[in-house]
Amino acid sequence: MKRLWIHNEKGFTLMEMMVVLLVITVLLLIALPNITSHSSKINDKGCEGLKQMVQSQVEAYRIDNNAIPTLNDLKTEDYLGKDRELVCPNGYELSINSTTGKVE
Incomplete structure (x- = not known):
């Protein structure tokens, strides 16, 4: 008689999936605060770059x-x-100082 149920071991168990989700969660918890704290610094650098570009055009x-x-x-x-x-x-x-020509 043939076996009706074929045992397929390809795939992940529930525990393996839980461990992977735990690792991803820990990595996100470590990375997100760093990303959000750097966004204000990135905006400040972008502003400085824009000021320098406008100053060169002045x-x-x-x-x-x-x-x-x-x-x-x-x-x-x-x-x-x-x-x-x-x-x-x-x-x-941005604005330009009318007496000095400096971009502020």
């Missing part, structure tokens, strides 16, 4: 026109993209 405008530009001047004369929003990743809006 200097280019100053060389070309012998004047300190406004943000509107930089946009209309295509030193910056016309539709470019000058807002840092952390929500801080």
Whole structure:
């Protein structure tokens, strides 16, 4: 008589799956706080990069026109993209000091 039930040992047991889920959970608990604490630092670095890029365009405008530009001047004369929003990743809006030409 043939056996009706074939014993198949391919696959994982419930305990093996639980151990894998436990390991993944521990790794996530270790990694997530580090990622969230670095996001504010990443936003600050992004803001500094944007400030430096705008500052270089202010200097280019100053060389070309012998004047300190406004943000509107930089946009209309295509030193910056016309539709470019000058807002840092952390929500801080950039401005140009009208006396020194420094991007703040």
